[in-house]
Amino acid sequence: MSEKQIDFIRLNIPAKPEYVGIARLAVSGVANRMGFSYDEIEDMKLAVAEACTNAVDHAYCGGDGEIEVACKIFSDRIQVDVMDRGNSFDISEIDERTGPITHQSSLNAVRERGLGLYLMKTLMDDVDIQLDQGVVVTMTKFIRKDVVESYGISPSSHQTNR
Template sequence: MPTVELRFSAQPEHVRTARLVAAAVARRAGVDEAVLDEVRLAVGEACSRAVGLHRSHGVDAPVRVVLTEEEKSFSIEVGDEVPGPGGPGTVVPGARGSVPYEELDDGGEDEMGLAVISGLVDDVEVSSGESGGVIRMSWPTTPATMLP
C-alpha cells in the first residue's frame, strides 16, 4: 500500500519538492540517516529523467512518484508516460552498474541519469513499456526503537 503518492507537472522546479518529500518519508519509514542523501539524489535523478522525457516527447501527463513503506524496506517508484523502446513489460533489473542502459535509452543525459541512480541504489529495477517507464528503487529499513 503506498505511503505517499505524488503527481506533478513535468516542470524542473517540482523535482526539488519530490526530493524533499522522499527524504522525509524515507526518514519516517526507518531508512538509515546515512543513506538519506543517496535517497534524495536518486529520486532527484529519476524525477529529472522523467521530466526530461515528458518535455522532449510533448507528454502533458504528470510524473508519478509512489513512496511505499513495507515491513523491512522502503521503496520509491518514479513513473513516466513516455513509451519505451523495449515494448510492453520489458524489465531490466540490476544493481550498481549492471543495467544495460543502451537497451533502454537513446543515450546522453538519460543514460547518465540511469548510471547515477544505479551507482546510488543497490536495489534498482528499470522497466519500460507501451504505457511508459518506471524506475523502482528500494532501501532496507530498521524498526524504530522505543525510548525508556
C-alpha cells in the first residue's frame, strides 16, 4: 500500500452524539464520489458511526472533546481515520473479553463485549487501532471494480440511452 495518496479530507466535530451523523454523511459523500457501491457505502457509514460513537462514549466520558475524521483517497481504496485525544483503552483486553460472537450470545452480552469493534472489523477490509495520546482507528475499504466486471458489466461496455 505504498501508492500515492490522491486527496485528503479532514473533518473536526465535537465529541457529542448529535454530530456523529455529520461524519457519516461526509464519508458517504466521499465514498460515493469514488464509485463505491451502495452496500459498501452503508457498511462504511456504520463503521464510521461506531468509531465516532466509541470516541464520544469512552474517550471523553461526556466531557468536552473533539473527534477528527480524515479520509485519505487512493485510486483503489479509501482510508478513514477516526481520532480522539481522550482516554485510551487496552485493545488486547477488549479482544480477549469479546472472544468469538455467536448466534447464541445475548444482545446485552454482545453490547458489553465490544460489538462496535466487531462491526468495524467485519464491515471494513482492514482495521488498525493505535493507542497514543488518544485513539486512532484506521479503517480501509477497497473499491471492488472487478466484482462488477466479473458479471460482464464493465464501465466501458455499459451504455446508456439518452
